[in-house]
Amino acid sequence: MSFVQYAADHPFPIQNLPYGVFSTDDSPATRPGVAIGDYILDLDKLSRSEFFSKDAGVAAEVFQKGTLDPLVATEPEAWPKVRAFLTKILSPDSPLKAKKDEFLVSSTAKSTHLHLPITIGDYTDFYSSYEHALNCGILFRGEKDAIQPNWRHLPVAYHGRASSVVVSGTAFHRPSGQILDKPGDTQPIFSECRKLDYELELAFIYGGSPTKQGSRLSTAEARKHIFGYTLMNDWSARDIQAWEYIPLGPFLSKNFCTTVSPWIISPEALEPFKTKQYDHDPKLLPYLDDPEGFGYDVPLKIEIKSPESDTYAHVSTSNIQHTYYTFAQMLTHHSVTGCPLRPSDMLGSGTLSAPRPDGLGSLLERNKGGKEPFELDATRKDMTFLRDGDSVKFSAVVKAPGGYSIGFGECEGTVLPAVPL
Amino acid sequence: MSFVQYAADHPFPIQNLPYGVFSTDDSPATRPGVAIGDYILDLDKLSRSEFFSKDAGVAAEVFQKGTLDPLVATEPEAWPKVRAFLTKILSPDSPLKAKKDEFLVSSTAKSTHLHLPITIGDYTDFYSSYEHALNCGILFRGEKDAIQPNWRHLPVAYHGRASSVVVSGTAFHRPSGQILDKPGDTQPIFSECRKLDYELELAFIYGGSPTKQGSRLSTAEARKHIFGYTLMNDWSARDIQAWEYIPLGPFLSKNFCTTVSPWIISPEALEPFKTKQYDHDPKLLPYLDDPEGFGYDVPLKIEIKSPESDTYAHVSTSNIQHTYYTFAQMLTHHSVTGCPLRPSDMLGSGTLSAPRPDGLGSLLERNKGGKEPFELDATRKDMTFLRDGDSVKFSAVVKAPGGYSIGFGECEGTVLPAVPL
Numbered sequence: 095m096s097f098v099q100y101a102a103d104h105p106f107p108i109q110n111l112p113y114g115v116f117s118t119d120d121s122p123a124t125r126p127g128v129a130i131g132d133y134i135l136d137l138d139k140l141s142r143s144e145f146f147s148k149d150a151g152v153a154a155e156v157f158q159k160g161t162l163d164p165l166v167a168t169e170p171e172a173w174p175k176v177r178a179f180l181t182k183i184l185s186p187d188s189p190l191k192a193k194k195d196e197f198l199v200s201s202t203a204k205s206t207h208l209h210l211p212i213t214i215g216d217y218t219d220f221y222s223s224y225e226h227a228l229n230c231g232i233l234f235r236g237e238k239d240a241i242q243p244n245w246r247h248l249p250v251a252y253h254g255r256a257s258s259v260v261v262s263g264t265a266f267h268r269p270s271g272q273i274l275d276k277p278g279d280t281q282p283i284f285s286e287c288r289k290l291d292y293e294l295e296l297a298f299i300y301g302g303s304p305t306k307q308g309s310r311l312s313t314a315e316a317r318k319h320i321f322g323y324t325l326m327n328d329w330s331a332r333d334i335q336a337w338e339y340i341p342l343g344p345f346l347s348k349n350f351c352t353t354v355s356p357w358i359i360s361p362e363a364l365e366p367f368k369t370k371q372y373d374h375d376p377k378l379l380p381y382l383d384d385p386e387g388f389g390y391d392v393p394l395k396i397e398i399k400s401p402e403s404d405t406y407a408h409v410s411t412s413n414i415q416h417t418y419y420t421f422a423q424m425l426t427h428h429s430v431t432g433c434p435l436r437p438s439d440m441l442g443s444g445t446l447s448a449p450r451p452d453g454l455g456s457l458l459e460r461n462k463g464g465k466e467p468f469e470l471d472a473t474r475k476d477m478t479f480l481r482d483g484d485s486v487k488f489s490a491v492v493k494a495p496g497g498y499s500i501g502f503g504e505c506e507g508t509v510l511p512a513v514p515l
Numbered sequence: 516m517s518f519v520q521y522a523a524d525h526p527f528p529i530q531n532l533p534y535g536v537f538s539t540d541d542s543p544a545t546r547p548g549v550a551i552g553d554y555i556l557d558l559d560k561l562s563r564s565e566f567f568s569k570d571a572g573v574a575a576e577v578f579q580k581g582t583l584d585p586l587v588a589t590e591p592e593a594w595p596k597v598r599a600f601l602t603k604i605l606s607p608d609s610p611l612k613a614k615k616d617e618f619l620v621s622s623t624a625k626s627t628h629l630h631l632p633i634t635i636g637d638y639t640d641f642y643s644s645y646e647h648a649l650n651c652g653i654l655f656r657g658e659k660d661a662i663q664p665n666w667r668h669l670p671v672a673y674h675g676r677a678s679s680v681v682v683s684g685t686a687f688h689r690p691s692g693q694i695l696d697k698p699g700d701t702q703p704i705f706s707e708c709r710k711l712d713y714e715l716e717l718a719f720i721y722g723g724s725p726t727k728q729g730s731r732l733s734t735a736e737a738r739k740h741i742f743g744y745t746l747m748n749d750w751s752a753r754d755i756q757a758w759e760y761i762p763l764g765p766f767l768s769k770n771f772c773t774t775v776s777p778w779i780i781s782p783e784a785l786e787p788f789k790t791k792q793y794d795h796d797p798k799l800l801p802y803l804d805d806p807e808g809f810g811y812d813v814p815l816k817i818e819i820k821s822p823e824s825d826t827y828a829h830v831s832t833s834n835i836q837h838t839y840y841t842f843a844q845m846l847t848h849h850s851v852t853g854c855p856l857r858p859s860d861m862l863g864s865g866t867l868s869a870p871r872p873d874g875l876g877s878l879l880e881r882n883k884g885g886k887e888p889f890e891l892d893a894t895r896k897d898m899t900f901l902r903d904g905d906s907v908k909f910s911a912v913v914k915a916p917g918g919y920s921i922g923f924g925e926c927e928g929t930v931l932p933a934v935p936l
Contacts, residue, residue: 257856270853307771343763439678513731
């Protein structure tokens with residue numbers, strides 16, 4: 095309960111308290127905040143006020159640098175303290191209530207703007223959904239060789255491009271590049287991407303002290319370093335990818351834009367949704383053992399709005415639980431050869447597909463490599479890949495046993511026409 | 516000519532003026548400097564002195580932030596002005612001469628320390644040497660399919676890990692991870708890397724304004740944005756790479772350590788060494804046209820010192836000119852789908868191998884995938900891959916027509932034993 099009023103099923107109740115970075119037209123400097131109902135508590139202002147105290151568990155300066163980076167860089171032991179402090183300061187009998195207009199900003203006002211919450215150092219993208227790997231494998235290699243030999247032994251991943259990560263609501267230009275005009279061609283052409291796709295992912299953020307070169311994290315240690323989660327859309331140019339990716343993996347087909355939702359959801363907020371992790375057969379190597387590991391049972395919704403339509407059409411509902419490896423296992427694997435991890439590094443789960451035709455995390459899977467158009471809505475009877483003007487929105491709201499809801503906010507982006515050469 | 520005395524063949528004459536970042540035991544804060552002979556001119560101190568003027572072409576604050584990032588972020592038009600100013604301030608009749616002990620620090624003193632000169636945002640590694648691609652292709656696929664279909668059409672690349680880049684002289688632990696014990700195995704084991712290798716590369720640094728999502732650079736524009744060059748060693752765990760890289764490319768096999776030389780050599784300093792670029796057959800797509808393109812004829816030397824030896828043994832001499840694509844073409848390609856480029860992004864050429872058995876840029880090529888050991892020196896008759904305690908040193912010095920020499924300094928690293936699990 096909070097002195098801030100919100101509907102019983104609001105995605106940002108006091109049990110959620112996601113962190114973000116915002117600015118307002120009146121006060122354009124970015125600053126960290128925490129969402130509650132339709133409001134944002136200004137953490138910069140709070141940290142400079144009489145309401146801030148050592149109970150917060152971190153120094154006031156942590157909130158005064160314009161991003162969440164300083165908070166993400168504090169030790170994991172501090173995070174529950176900050177959360178407890180904020181829960182108390184927002185509680186019904188908080189002294190802040192009397193001055194709430196000073197510290198709370200409307201999150202729905204047009205004058206309020208959300209920003210990328212952290213300065214991403216390195217960004218890694220995994221490929222951890224069995225269902226997605228299977229679907230893609232069947233499309234490219236047939237059923238028998240669908241899952242590649244290494245896939246059940248390690249969480250396959252590649253390095254992404256930190257500079258291309260943008261916050262929800264940022265439109266981007268359709269990429270152009272080298273593609274093959276027809277299957278079997280050997281001479282590429284320069285073209286606008288014809289197979290622009292989304293990938294439904296969950297991103298997680300490494301926090302706490304950096305690791306040293308050569309050191310490793312156990313799965314228990316790795317889990318402690320997960321500061322929080324956001325929704326992520328790893329926009330993908332399938333035709334550019336198909337031509338460029340041999341032998342070093344995706345490059346320009348992925349680095350033109352990656353969208354994340356603005357709110358970072360804490361592991362504590364997701365605690366009620368813990369669910370069984372996948373069984374691992376064959377058994378994983380001992381360094382990946384995660385006896386305390388779990389998934390999260392949180393549905394993830396994909397919607398698309400064509401430029402001819404006023405409303406979003408539902409396309410798919412997957413779930414966070416569809417990672418074959420736990421997030422801790424991904425982070426442990428990332429550290430095993432000694433790669434230095436730093437606070438504000440971002441890691442993506444890879445496309446999350448459910449084992450159902452209505453739970454696919456990419457258009458590639460849904461349209462079988464472009465061969466099976468489907469009806470999006472009355473304005474788009476023959477949907478395959480994304481067209482100019484299409485908007486894609488990911489969202490996640492889940493009901494807790496206590497009756498309240500936890501939401502991630504939205505991860506939305508719109509395709510602008512390609513920039514002419 | 517300069518008031519600073521140095522030998523006629525010194526690698527850091529007034530015609531070079533490479534930028535770096537240093538500290539001293541007496542003054543441990545990092546600060547930018549420029550190398551001349553065996554000295555470093557303290558640019559932070561210079562910028563706060565009466566010797567600094569608007570002739571420098573950039574604001575004094577550019578040198579006062581502890582790294583070269585602010586200088587790299589200035590517009591390319593400013594860089595020749597800074598260089599001209601430094602050339603003048605170091606000239607024989609400069610007023611600085613009288614106060615040189617205040618502004619010049621010995622670069623060879625044990626109390627002087629060199630640091631990573633920039634804060635790398637994103638790091639991309641290309642695969643641009645035809646000879647290296649051919650050698651690896653023959654090893655893995657045989658002569659006929661050695662060069663893959665896309666290779667002659669685009670500069671293949673992948674995203675590397677910025678957090679793992681260290682400055683020359685930093686020792687690192689041998690990585691451990693998943694490998695196949697024997698060819699044909701399907702169950703991996705956890706093991707120390709058995710095939711630890713180096714890769715001889717040239718890194719180049721993007722400078723100037725960031726590019727916007729969706730915008731592209733022509734090759735002429737791209738060339739202007741190259742702030743400078745360093746030597747780079749992309750240490751590689753071949754056995755970990757072979758198991759993990761399908762289908763998304765190298766990941767943990769490359770992100771445990773990448774070493775760069777501390778001095779950034781400017782395009783102006785390399786001007787006398789320009790040489791013809793490669794012929795492109797088939798013709799490249801028009802967006803990659805680079806009629807003014809060139810390579811650099813600068814020999815690159817690889818030496819190894821075993822822990823049993825006191826001296827480095829020469830292994831190979833390649834050359835910067837062995838990139839099939841010009842550096843401008845690599846940067847242009849990087850921008851073609853609209854990827855945002857930011858100042859202090861670092862890009863690697865990929866392993867540079869010369870078309871000679873004594874010009875190979877990696878051990879993999881030299882030992883034919885481990886099958887042909889060679890004699891390094893009296894202490895190592897059966898060299899294949901790197902052993903614990905081995906040091907690898909890259910260096911480059913080239914004589915200009917005017918009689919002076921231009922050097923890159925050294926890119927050196929030592930293999931420490933693996934950290935036990």
